[in-house]
Amino acid sequence: MASARDRVLDAYETLLIETGPGAATLDAVAAAANVSKGGLLYHFASKDALAAGLLARLxxxxxxxxxxxxxxxxxxxxxxxxxxxxxxxxxxxxxxxxxxxxxxxxxxxxxxxxxxxxxxxxxxxxxxxxxxxxxxxxxxxxxxxxxxxxxxxxxxxxxxxxxxxxxxxxxxxxxxxxx
Incomplete structure (x- = not known):
């Protein structure tokens, strides 16, 4: 099973690809990853940190x-x-x-x-x-x-x-x- 961090990055990728950057809000990413917003913020403190995590994954x-x-x-x-x-x-x-x-x-x-x-x-x-x-x-x-x-x-x-x-x-x- 994927870790919460990987689920967040997977959800972020999906939202970026399917709906674009404007729709990939922290709330939307948390919901798509099935984690709380606090859970998302534990791994990525901001949208910039989330983008940096995506680039590190890349x-x-x-x-x-x-x-x-x-x-x-x-x-x-x-x-x-x-x-x-x-x-x-x-x-x-x-x-x-x-x-x-x-x-x-x-x-x-x-x-x-x-x-x-x-x-x-x-x-x-x-x-x-x-x-x-x-x-x-x-x-x-x-x-x-x-x-x-x-x-x-x-x-x-x-x-x-x-x-x-x-x-x-x-x-x-x-x-x-x-x-």
Whole structure:
């Protein structure tokens, strides 16, 4: 069972994604998490603290995903498949990332949000660079994954008749054997 802190962050993510930052009040988050407002305030003393908790969660999930990229049998395939619509990055990174984008819309400290999003970008690029050994190739793979990820975030399917396997088939001649 999820801790009260995780339930609060889950509820905050849901409200941000489904109704937007304006509707994600402390009262609404507490109600959605099925905790008292005092219980919410125990973990997050303010809305800014709640946003900071979300950004900390984003960084944790990003670091876990970078570890998964490094450990994957086929880092490029893992990265592109989990970036594509329906691919689903394990651990909720996509959902937390989308919620963080919504926080950015109304953040008092936009720098903290930009820094967290930049850390996600750097985590993935670093993991790809580690596995591919070529910084330009790693960046190219990341850019392809970014395009797929954007489709995931906005709900756009892949073009009819094309798949991630088609992308991988074109990229494989450029990739080291175990990437």
């Amino acid at each position: 960084r944790e999930r990003s670091a876990s995903d970078a570890d998964a990229i490094r450990a994957a049998d086929g880092a490029t395939a893992y990265y592109l498949r989990t970036s594509a619509p329906g691919g689903g990055i394990p651990g909720g990174l996509t959902r937390t990332y989308l919620a963080a984008l919504r926080v950015a819309e109304h953040a008092r400290d936009a720098t903290a949000v930009r820094d967290a999003l930049a850390a996600v970008d750097a985590d993935a690029l670093g993991a790809l660079r580690d596995r591919l050994g070529d910084p330009v190739l790693a960046w190219m793979v990341q850019l392809v994954g970014d395009g797929l990820y954007l489709r995931t975030l906005i709900g756009t399917p892949l073009p009819e008749g094309l798949s991630v396997d088609d992308l991988l088939a074109r990229l494989r001649p450029q990739l080291p054997a175990e990437s």
